[in-house]
Amino acid sequence: MSNSSKAAVALLVGVAIGAGLGILFAPDEGSKTRKKLKDGFDEKKDELKKKFDDLSSSLKSKLETSEADIKSAFEDVAENADEKSNEIIDSLEKKLADLKAAAAKMRS
Template identity: 45%
Template structure:
């Protein structure tokens, strides 16, 4: 979890604990205290559910953003690699043509030298 999520959860927990302790030490009847505890528990549960939904939404949003960025970078890398591979192939084809031309000259010289011998 991120720092802000931990902070929010800490504040919620502290609020719930503080409210509970305040109610327990208040000079009210037991039935009123139980009612207040019940209400505070429900409020804390609702707050926690709301914050969990917010955190879940932020995580999902971040995932989608990061995935999109990753896909874009991967496409860029693949495109770059494709161009580089094409450059390498072109260079190798050029060298192959040079080697074929040299080989042809060597073969021609061999035949000429063989005729003279």
């Protein structure tokens, strides 16, 4: 379980324990207590949503960076392969010219 997941679980457990204790020791009447609990729950829910959105954005950013790195590496490989194939073709053409020259010497 990741640190973010552990923190979310701990936060939810803390909210539940706090809500239970708040109900037990609440000096206010029930409707006021329920409103306070709802407000507290809504606040924690918003905090969790914000943390989730931040985590989601962070992961998305990392994935986009990784995708860009992979594309860049692929382009480098493709470019190097093109250069190497041109070098091989040039080398083969030179060897062919040398062979033709050697064959021409043998005929004369």
